[in-house]
Structure formats: structure tokens, C-alpha cells
Amino acid sequence: MSFWSKGMCSSSDVCLAGCTAEHLPPSHPDPPPSNLGGFYTSHKDGKNIKGLIHRIENTALGLSCSVPVEYNLSTGSTRTPLSPAFSSHYDWSLNSGRQAKRARVENIIKGITCTDVAPNQHEETGCVREGEERVEVSALHQRHSCSESESSPGKIHQEWKKATPGHLGSKPDRAKLMADILKYELTRAVSRSVDSIFKSMPLVQTPTEMENSETTLPPHLAECMEDKLRCGTAEVLLPDVQTEALSLVVQKPELERPRNFILQSTSAAPLTPKSPIFFSSEPEQASEQDNITHHRRHSFKCLPGGCSEGGEPRLDTYWNLVKVKSKVTSRCVRSPHTHTVPVDQVILESLQLPHVKLEPDYTHESVDFFLNGVFQECLTTNHLKKAKLMFFYTRYPSSVVLRMCFHDVQFTRCITSQLIKWFSNFREFYYIQMEKFARSALLEGAPDVRDLTVSRESELFRSLNMHYNKANDFQVPDRFLEVAEVTLREFYIAISMGKDRDPSWKKTIYKVICKLDSDVPPEFKSHHFG
């Protein structure tokens, strides 16, 4: 666990934050809980996990609600009990055609999910990715922590407690539990994937209509997808809590160090995002966004029209995506009592909250590629932009992290290499800038390394920001500034000590920075978050 932890939220939270109550349809029984995280109960035999889990029950509306779902781990099937509240909302019995179609899609997705399964990992439902297994183990810890702060620990919580290193149960028990949970998670993921497709279908349509309008995007879905695009992958409005890591390495006991040397640009106006939104107002937006919205623009019938701000969207009208964008933007901007937290959920999930990471997310991307039926086979300019923003969070992403972050991409060796190459290039620029400014500071005669700071007003930051965040529409996390400051000082010290005479002198610095990526700031070692 590291500094990403704070301010994290599950995809459900993100959805909640992104789609405010105004999207609630009148029939919705209750406002969804804000502390979504999931709690579980398990049957004694461990085979069936009957849990009250949080599903995004209506992707189209961007709602997140608790729905009781039974999972049969033996068959891998799931079903949603017809509780009064939800049977009134979703009359499944009227959708036999949908169910048939669901079955087909479910098979397809299961096929996708099980592509790289080791033979011995097949067990009952069992297709479990090795990479995810490790992650899932960590997820148990995370869930354990969540459960601590939430009110509904179930039996499985107790089981997980036993499974954590601090509460080691017998090995067979743990292995069995792990296997069950893995199967359960996979089943859930498959189920959700299927659900996301069907929930995105206009509810009022008959199966025949659905067949004929598979590419029609209902207005609320369009909006939610746009919300996801902006708030799910860029920034999320969260309650006013501390979400940024405090100073990592360098404590700043002296509040007023008068000299911030040459890196402080006194005349420059502070760099603040024009809006807390990705791709917000750039003229290039259209072309940049083409990569993402091309498919929708092409195939979704986004007719002019709309839905009222506070009411239920009219199902007979369709949002023009441009309208949706401006609406979403204005809503995000106008929230005065929340501060924006840079949470590229994908990045954060991948880096810090493995249990969240495994939550299927309902960003435009996942919906998009499921609707497309294929993963993207090449990286787009949008991926590049995303990678650059990722760099603010991690300088050395592992291939696992990359896979998680670019989940809409069909990963091949070529893709992986290209992404790695990108980050290599990013680092190259980063370190060049650091060295340049460190040497500059040295030449200027900076007397104390502590006078070297990196703030949002500093020239160094502006240079970096210009490179990775050219549109300046992304709120760079404070953590990045801290890492940059450490990097700068490392360069400064090394150069001042003459270590740069060693041809490989930079490698020491690289290691330091690489370690910072995985280090846990002190304040997160002793505090639970959530």
C-alpha cells in the first residue's frame, strides 16, 4: 500500500461521484450508499458465496446500488433475486429475449476472460489469471481494511481475516478460500461485464428493437459514459478529505524559507487547470477525442434533444455528445464544496487498490470495446495522452500496471514495448530537465540544497507540465511535485559532489526515483484510510 491509497475510491464511488443524484430515476428505491466497498457473507461450505455486493446495477444511469446477488461458484452462474425493490425496477421476466442474448454474450466474455489460463487453474468455473492471483491476495488485505471501516463485516470477512498474514489459518484452508474467492471474483466480473452490456440497452426497448438499434446510445448512458471519461479517468469529485500525500522525503519544518532559489518563478501566474477535466477546452479536443468517441459518434444515434437537469431523462430523445460534454463539464466545475482530486481511477486502481482494480469498471472504454466486440489493436494519441498523465503518478510502471491501465488495448509484445518505450522517453525528458535545472542552480550558486524546491510556480514544473500536460487540464498531484523535488535535489547533490564524472552516475538517482514509486510515505504507514 502506498500513497495512492488515500482518496481512493472504488469504481462504484467514482460512478457515484460522477453521476449525482440528479440522475436518480424516480423509481430508485433509495439513494445508494456512499461507502461502497462491498461486504460479503459466505456459506459454510465455502462453495457458494451469497453476498450482498455492490454492483453497478444501471450503467446507463451511472448509478451504483447494492443488489443482492447469489453466486454459485460451482456453476459459475449468478442470479439476481427479485427483491421487490428491484423487480419493480427491472422486470426481468419480460426480457426472455434479453436473457437468451445475455447467455450468448456471457459465453463470449467467458471465452475472453479465460484466454490465458493455466490448465491447472481450471476448476469448476475456474479460470484465474496468474497475474491476478497475486493481486487478489493483496486485495484481501485491502478488503480487510475496508471492512474495518465499514459496518457490515460478514463471515467471509472473518475468513479473510484468517487468510491475511496476521491471521494465518491453515494452508489448505487458505488455499481453498483463495480459490473460492478467485472463482467468485471472476464470476462476478464476468457477470458484471455481461450486465454492463445489457444494462446499457434502453430498458423500454423490446428485444426486436434492441436488435435493430444496438448502436443507439440512450441519453443517460451517453452522459454517464462521458462522466466516466472525465471523472473516471481524469478527476473525481470527492468529499472534502485529505487525499494528497503529504511531504514525502523532505520535511519542511521551516515554514518560511525565503529563498526558493531560481526554481521559483515569482512573476509567473500559478498554473491552475482551466478545468478539472481532461480534454476540456482545447480546440484539438475534437481530434483528440476522436479516438475515443469515434465509434460512438459513428454508430450511436445521438440526436439533438436532452434531458432535464433534475429529472428523468426522456427516453425518446438522445443527447448530442457535445451537449453532454458541456453539461458534464459545467457540473463538475460548479461543485463548490468538493475539491477535485486527481484520480485516474485506472491508474490508481492498478497501482494501489488491487481489489478495486479487479472491479470491472464501466468507463467508456470498457463499454466501448465490449460494444465493439474487440480490443483496440493499436495505441492511439489518446493513449499517449493518458500515458503522459500516468507519468505524474508513476515513473516506472510495471507491465502489469500498464496492462491494467490500458485495459482497452489488446496487449501484444509490440504494444507493451511501445508503452514501455513511451515511459522510457518520458523519463528521459524528466531526467534531462532535472539535470538541467540542477546544474543551473549550481551555477547560480545555490548555497543549500534545501533551497531547491519544486512548486507549481517553478520553471521546472512548468517545463514538465508543458511536456506531459500540455493542455494544462489536469491537476497534477502534489506527490509529483515532491518526487520532482527529490529528483532535483539528488541531481544537485550528485553534481555538486562531482559524481557526474562517473559515466553511470545517474543510475543511482534512477534507483532512488524508482524506489519512490513504490515507497510508502510515512503518513500512510500508520493510518487507515477510507
Add this chain to the structure above:
DNA sequence: CACGGCCCTG
């Protein structure tokens, strides 16, 4: 040998 990372060049 594959892979990841750095360096250099264009």
C-alpha cells in the same frame, strides 16, 4: 534467448 532499461540519433 527474451525482456526491460538506458543511451544516442534523427
Add this chain to the structure above:
DNA sequence: CAGGGCCGTG
């Protein structure tokens, strides 16, 4: 930013 070379690692 891509491509190629080089090197270290497993």
C-alpha cells in the same frame, strides 16, 4: 517520439 544499439538480468 521512434528506432537501433547496447547492456544487465533471469
